[in-house]
Amino acid sequence: MIIVLSKDAMAIQKEQDVVPFRNRVKEYAVKIGMSLVNQTKLITAASELVRNMLKYGGGGSTLIEVISKGRENGIRLTFADKGPGIKDIPLAMQDGYSTGKSLGLGLPGAKRLVSEFDIKSTPGKGTTVTVIKWKNG
Template sequence: MMNIVLNKDTMRIEKEQDVVPFRNRVKEYAVRIGMSLVNQTKVITAASELVRNMLKYGGGGMVLIEVVSKGRDNGIRLTFTDKGPGISDIALAMKDGYSSGKSLGIGLPGTKRLVNEFDIKSVVGEGTIVSIIKWKNG
């Protein structure tokens, strides 16, 4: 079944100061669809990790925030797009404990565990696109 987009918003993330308004916007969308506090926390945590990665490794980029619907279930899809150096080894980047930086972040595998759907595409020298979906009841 295809996801139907009910509402969307785009935010440019260029500096650290853009992170809080972005997190607030994700929370607004989560509250609007009636997502539980636990699931709000999961999607905001995942979004925070991905937006910081985009700033740190991709030099910033764009995030598309969408309310999506699949049957009776609503959710939030976030698509992070940067024009950074890309990820040469996605399988390695998806391993627990792997970090290319000196962060104690939850990383990509931790982010994947917080959401229902996770997709990453990256081309070295062109950039990275990460898309996540957190369903309201998931």
């Protein structure tokens, strides 16, 4: 069972919101004693997901949570937008697939950097991505 130890919500409406969000994620990761390597993986995944939310969803909201499960602590990040949604999630999760002019490494790349990855999307209603990076995972 996951217990939320603390949480912090941030709205992401423009590019200038990305750096303060990344800094906040880093603060929480440092606070729980996450290694530099795992901090870097978490922040890289968070950057990719927050930029996707801006680019494809027109911005949205984020939630940063410090969580624990047994003796393990971690950071859970939730990204929610009210954009056009993703019609074909399995296709979007393939390396090289992009609806924009990118390399298409965003979602699958972010998934590889975190411990747990969940995406839910409804065309016309938006997308929610939730990731967890465990302190030691």
